[in-house]
Amino acid sequence: MTLFDSPAFEGHEGVHAFFDEKTGLKCIIAVHSTARGPAAGGCRMWPYASSELALEDALRLSRAMSYKNAMADLELGGGKSVIIGDSRTQKTPALFEAFGRAVEDVGGKYWTAEDVGVSPADLMSARKHTRYVAGLEGHPAASGDPSPVTAEGVFRGVQLCVRRALNRDLDGVTVAVQGVGHVGAYLADKLHAAGARLILTDVNEEALREVAARTNAAVVTPAAIFDAEADVFAPCALGGAINADTLPRLHAKVIAGGANNQLADPEIGRALFERGILYAPDYVINGGGIINVAGEIRALERGEAFDAAWVDGKLARLTQTLEEVLDRSRHEARPTHEVANEMARARISGAAEKRAAA
Numbered sequence: 310m311t312l313f314d315s316p317a318f319e320g321h322e323g324v325h326a327f328f329d330e331k332t333g334l335k336c337i338i339a340v341h342s343t344a345r346g347p348a349a350g351g352c353r354m355w356p357y358a359s360s361e362l363a364l365e366d367a368l369r370l371s372r373a374m375s376y377k378n379a380m381a382d383l384e385l386g387g388g389k390s391v392i393i394g395d396s397r398t399q400k401t402p403a404l405f406e407a408f409g410r411a412v413e414d415v416g417g418k419y420w421t422a423e424d425v426g427v428s429p430a431d432l433m434s435a436r437k438h439t440r441y442v443a444g445l446e447g448h449p450a451a452s453g454d455p456s457p458v459t460a461e462g463v464f465r466g467v468q469l470c471v472r473r474a475l476n477r478d479l480d481g482v483t484v485a486v487q488g489v490g491h492v493g494a495y496l497a498d499k500l501h502a503a504g505a506r507l508i509l510t511d512v513n514e515e516a517l518r519e520v521a522a523r524t525n526a527a528v529v530t531p532a533a534i535f536d537a538e539a540d541v542f543a544p545c546a547l548g549g550a551i552n553a554d555t556l557p558r559l560h561a562k563v564i565a566g567g568a569n570n571q572l573a574d575p576e577i578g579r580a581l582f583e584r585g586i587l588y589a590p591d592y593v594i595n596g597g598g599i600i601n602v603a604g605e606i607r608a609l610e611r612g613e614a615f616d617a618a619w620v621d622g623k624l625a626r627l628t629q630t631l632e633e634v635l636d637r638s639r640h641e642a643r644p645t646h647e648v649a650n651e652m653a654r655a656r657i658s659g660a661a662e663k664r665a666a667a
């Protein structure tokens with residue numbers, strides 16, 4: 310495979326590879342699109358087995374950020390960076406300073422933030438050499454933990470989907486939540502407060518016990534969550550929860566949760582549609598986190614403090630966008646994930662045309 314033939318390349322504007330001899334930094338910054346604004350997406354540090362796999366991941370994640378940012382109606386494009394290395398053993402402040410220089414070299418076309426293996430402290434090191442860093446701590450523009458905002462967006466999305474698919478509100482509806490980490494725990498609290506009955510699971514038994522106790526929830530093993538007698542399935546753990554093995558076991562009429570990459574492949578999305586299961590496209594319903602980060606970028610760019618009201622306005626808009634996806638899916642008799650992808654591509658190409666005409 311060469312770069313331009315990769316299925317994940319799909320029109321990337323730029324792909325930048327950096328090597329720093331002194332610190333051993335090997336990093337790729339992929340900029341999928343800046344049509345709507347500077348590309349924004351987190352930095353992932355992962356011990357990729359090859360640079361080809363790192364490149365593939367950077368491209369895939371960067372394109373996904375373009376789609377997510379467009380559907381969240383942000384004036385941001387999509388990008389992502391990956392650092393090849395083990396975050397448990399190979400992290401140093403100097404490595405992240407070198408990463409900061411790499412981000413600076415991209416000249417403001419890419420804003421970085423946290424992702425797997427990267428902490429706020431690492432970002433502070435990067436910030437010594439570039440201002441294009443969000444996810445700061447102790448700064449008036451800092452946006453803090455995005456999880457509550459993500460969970461609020463998911464909660465509103467679940468509410469909307471339940472109204473659409475079951476024609477009722479959340480009171481008495483049974484929701485199976487897979488994963489009660491940052492997003493799942495906040496979501497469980499909100500659902501409980503709205504009168505939903507909960508079935509929870511997590512591989513972390515302590516967290517599971519704690520959240521279940523305060524939300525009066527039933528608890529099942531991680532393997533049994535797919536068989537739960539629930540109206541809604543909310544994946545809030547890792548990707549790929551909906552696959553050929555789990556799909557036939559699901560009872561839910563709605564799938565709506567915070568996890569990224571819930572569908573093992575696009576065909577599963579079509580299978581859900583054909584079974585009459587309403588699926589809230591993951592990158593639309595979980596856009597609250599990036600909206601929160603965008604609030605920080607906006608504050609930094611303007612030299613202002615973080616504005617929670619702006620974030621809330623965007624979150625309200627996100628639920629409207631999800632509603633538009635559901636409407637179009639119904640009217641056009643097409644799966645929701647296909648509609649969402651088409652809308653995202655149209656928003657990006659629309660912005661590119663406007664820019665070209667200006």
Ligand code: NAD
Pocket residue numbers: 455456457459487488489490491492493510511512513516531545546547548567568569595596598599
């Ligand atoms: P987290 O690590 O805090 O929570 C994930 C939870 O899932 C953990 O408690 C973990 O023990 C549990 N888990 C892992 N494997 C499991 C399994 N097989 N069965 C049941 N539970 C399992 O992560 P998070 O920040 O809550 O994110 C959850 C998901 O939402 C991820 O896919 C993430 O990419 C996505 N997401 C998060 C945000 C955010 O703001 N945090 C924003 C957008 C998307």
